Amino acid sequence: MLLIECPWCGPRDEAEFAYGGEAHIARPTEPDKLSDAEWAEYLFLASNPRGTYLERWRHAHGCRRWFNAVRDTYTHEIIEIYAMGSLPKSKLGIQAYEDSWRRGSAAEQNAKRGSAKS
Amino acid sequence: MAEINQARSPLAGVASSEGGSSEAGIRLTERPFLGKLVLRGDGGDGFLKAADAALGTAPPIEPNTAATIEEVSILWHSPDEWLIVTATSAETELANRLRETLGSMHAAVIDVSDSLVALRLSGSSTGSLLAKGCALDLHPRAFGPGQCAQTHLASALVTLHQIDDTGTWDIFVRASFAPYLWRWLEDASLEYGLAYGTG
Amino acid sequence: MVTPTLGMRGLRRGKPRYSIFSLARHALDYHEGWQRAWRAPEPQPEYDAVIIGGGGHGLATAFYLASLHGIRRVAVVEKSWIGGGNTGRNTTIIRSNYLWDESAAIYEHALKLWEGLSQELNFNLMFSQRGVLTLAHSEHEMKEMSRRVNAIRLNGIDSTVMTPAQIKQLVPIIDISPSLRYPVMGGFFQQRGGTARHDAVAWGYARAADECGVDIIQNCEVTGIRQAKGAVTGVETTRGFIKSAKVGCVTAGHSGIMAAMAGLRLPIESRPLQALVSEPIKPIIDTVVMSNAVHMYISQSDKGELVFGAGTDAYNSYAQRGSLPVIEHLLASAVELYPIVSRLRVMRTWGGIVDTCPDASPIISTTPVKGLYFNCGWGTGGFKATPGSGHVFADLIAQDRPNAIAAPYTLERFTTGSLIDEHGAAGVAH
Numbered sequence: 001m002l003l004i005e006c007p008w009c010g011p012r013d014e015a016e017f018a019y020g021g022e023a024h025i026a027r028p029t030e031p032d033k034l035s036d037a038e039w040a041e042y043l044f045l046a047s048n049p050r051g052t053y054l055e056r057w058r059h060a061h062g063c064r065r066w067f068n069a070v071r072d073t074y075t076h077e078i079i080e081i082y083a084m085g086s087l088p089k090s091k092l093g094i095q096a097y098e099d100s101w102r103r104g105s106a107a108e109q110n111a112k113r114g115s116a117k118s
Numbered sequence: 119m120a121e122i123n124q125a126r127s128p129l130a131g132v133a134s135s136e137g138g139s140s141e142a143g144i145r146l147t148e149r150p151f152l153g154k155l156v157l158r159g160d161g162g163d164g165f166l167k168a169a170d171a172a173l174g175t176a177p178p179i180e181p182n183t184a185a186t187i188e189e190v191s192i193l194w195h196s197p198d199e200w201l202i203v204t205a206t207s208a209e210t211e212l213a214n215r216l217r218e219t220l221g222s223m224h225a226a227v228i229d230v231s232d233s234l235v236a237l238r239l240s241g242s243s244t245g246s247l248l249a250k251g252c253a254l255d256l257h258p259r260a261f262g263p264g265q266c267a268q269t270h271l272a273s274a275l276v277t278l279h280q281i282d283d284t285g286t287w288d289i290f291v292r293a294s295f296a297p298y299l300w301r302w303l304e305d306a307s308l309e310y311g312l313a314y315g316t317g
Numbered sequence: 318m319v320t321p322t323l324g325m326r327g328l329r330r331g332k333p334r335y336s337i338f339s340l341a342r343h344a345l346d347y348h349e350g351w352q353r354a355w356r357a358p359e360p361q362p363e364y365d366a367v368i369i370g371g372g373g374h375g376l377a378t379a380f381y382l383a384s385l386h387g388i389r390r391v392a393v394v395e396k397s398w399i400g401g402g403n404t405g406r407n408t409t410i411i412r413s414n415y416l417w418d419e420s421a422a423i424y425e426h427a428l429k430l431w432e433g434l435s436q437e438l439n440f441n442l443m444f445s446q447r448g449v450l451t452l453a454h455s456e457h458e459m460k461e462m463s464r465r466v467n468a469i470r471l472n473g474i475d476s477t478v479m480t481p482a483q484i485k486q487l488v489p490i491i492d493i494s495p496s497l498r499y500p501v502m503g504g505f506f507q508q509r510g511g512t513a514r515h516d517a518v519a520w521g522y523a524r525a526a527d528e529c530g531v532d533i534i535q536n537c538e539v540t541g542i543r544q545a546k547g548a549v550t551g552v553e554t555t556r557g558f559i560k561s562a563k564v565g566c567v568t569a570g571h572s573g574i575m576a577a578m579a580g581l582r583l584p585i586e587s588r589p590l591q592a593l594v595s596e597p598i599k600p601i602i603d604t605v606v607m608s609n610a611v612h613m614y615i616s617q618s619d620k621g622e623l624v625f626g627a628g629t630d631a632y633n634s635y636a637q638r639g640s641l642p643v644i645e646h647l648l649a650s651a652v653e654l655y656p657i658v659s660r661l662r663v664m665r666t667w668g669g670i671v672d673t674c675p676d677a678s679p680i681i682s683t684t685p686v687k688g689l690y691f692n693c694g695w696g697t698g699g700f701k702a703t704p705g706s707g708h709v710f711a712d713l714i715a716q717d718r719p720n721a722i723a724a725p726y727t728l729e730r731f732t733t734g735s736l737i738d739e740h741g742a743a744g745v746a747h
Contacts, residue, residue, distance in 0.1 A: 063196035
């Protein structure tokens with residue numbers, strides 16, 4: 001049983017939470033400019049690491065807020081909890097964020113370009 | 119329109135309101151037809167001031183705490199959500215007052231009186247009883263009067279509100295889960311002795 | 318496409334067959350004369366094909382490569398012991414009652430291979446066609462069920478609708494009263510489905526593959542996949558580099574890690590899938606019963622244990638374990654549907670790593686790296702497909718292009734959008 005520390009409600013059993021999958025997947029703002037392969041890459045391809053993983057969680061049976069977590073998918077250790085919309089501060093979290101293939105992906109470039117315009 | 123609509127609790131036919139020994143370790147009763155509102159707002163100073171003006175006290179910003187003024191309790195649910203509990207039929211006027219003071223702020227007041235059922239749990243063994251179905255540490259060293267929490271009790275989603283330090287709790291549960299939770303509480307109370315009603 | 322026949326035995330080396338006669342003969346010298354069922358060879362520097370992953374699918378692939386395609390120098394490299402991954406952790410259910418034509422093709426292909434596989438491999442797989450019943454618990458599920466049964470039967474696969482009374486006759490321990498939270502409103506039944514002993518499948522294929530000359534190399538972890546000029550050249554392992562122009566990767570939950578070694582990415586998320594057995598008791602259920610709505614399936618092993626499975630845990634994991642809430646949820650459903658179960662003790666719980674795909678269908682595919690092939694994404698439903706998966710994957714590796722059964726399962730489908738959505742038939746939560 002994971003014990004997850006909700007940033008507002010404190011440590012709670014994993015049964016109170018809903019899993020939100022991988023964190024920091026930038027949504028393309030101009031999807032029609034992506035090729036089918038680039039769109040499939042954004043939509044379907046998974047990071048799925050064995051080790052440090054940046055993921056989203058929602059305290060579904062509590063305050064219902066979203067937050068992010070740095071968790072090891074092999075040991076299940078939760079290394080850091082950080083606010084949604086921000087970046088991890090732990091060494092492992094920063095490394096996982098910077099090393100992720102999503103940083104160089106067409107989808108993320110597209111998201112940056114689109115948001116730069118607006 | 120000769121008929122008068124009679125309010126019917128989701129626990130009608132399920133909950134008893136009297137019976138049991140005064141020696142029982144658990145006393146369980148429904149607090150029927152309380153007024154209940156969900157208040158949403160950004161939790162900023164302007165919002166808190168406006169809500170205070172309508173409620174008589176500001177909604178608590180400390181997570182999992184409750185503020186009580188006369189018959190009104192304001193329970194923290196999230197940084198931008200509170201559950202307000204008031205006396206029967208008092209919710210409409212309270213909601214109107216809130217909407218007036220909140221004005222054009224990005225906020226919402228929703229009447230949830232009928233969607234939630236309120237139970238009052240009291241007695242010497244309520245701590246042990248709740249521990250059977252709730253994973254939170256509700257021991258006095260970790261949880262005290264004036265604190266509240268959204269969590270699981272058995273398989274139901276509830277808001278727990280600790281009223282005093284003699285083991286008195288309010289439990290709020292969705293109407294459709296109320297019969298299930300009532301029966302679970304009855305079953306879990308057997309070893310302590312169960313009495314119904316306000317005693 | 319070559320269909321395996323009884324003539325395959327001729328290709329094997331002269332290893333003694335298991336039979337009542339050999340059993341009697343060996344009894345005379347106190348069973349001290351049995352040969353190893355498979356060798357433990359040192360890895361050779363080069364093979365015609367290397368299969369990464371010594372589970373049921375990988376061993377089956379190697380067997381069919383050697384016995385059907387004349388590719389004799391094959392190695393299976395397994396990082397721990399064969400069948401130690403999902404092959405040894407599943408709940409042993411076999412069926413082919415899936416919705417889409419593409420799924421019907423591959424799972425029925427597998428089922429037809431299962432029928433006769435013990436004889437084919439000369440190994441008792443304890444394949445038992447005791448039937449698989451899937452319950453419907455609501456108006457919606459009943460309608461969905463009739464659609465499924467029609468689709469299944471249109472594909473020439475056996476499936477019959479059952480009423481609650483018929484279900485009660487088949488499964489005496491089930492509670493069909495309408496007062497249940499999720500009452501049994503009906504179900505559909507595939508008689509030809511059933512169970513097999515999962516370990517035996519790994520051992521049976523290993524023994525048969527070894528007989529054909531396949532080297533099964535355990536305790537040999539792949540640490541890298543080498544390529545040159547866009548083609549695979551071999552695998553780096555903890556026991557040295559092994560050269561090969563054909564590499565088939567069949568590593569289930571670890572597929573993403575293997576893919577990354579070749580610079581590739583897969584649409585796979587690895588999740589825990591748990592199962593449990595009760596203490597052994599006398600036979601009380603002689604079929605398999607699955608329920609989508611309550612995420613629980615039940616059968617009884619020949620040892621007498623009730624075997625239970627459920628849905629995956631929600632989060633990504635490589636730990637081969639999950640959390641208690643899934644078990645509690647599963648047992649709550651079990652106790653409601655089969656009240657007798659409330660008297661039993663849980664003997665053992667465990668978990669595996671399932672490679673779930675966005676459309677709950679597998680990936681059997683070439684890759685942008687020539688000679689590198691992937692067979693993965695079976696998620697919670699890989700065991701039933703073992704012979705079929707190995708068979709078509711061997712065909713893909715040998716011919717370098719997929720046959721008609723494997724063709725829909727390419728990686729390309731995620732780009733073209735030709736997904737094969739089998740979440741409903743998977744029977745468990747993804």
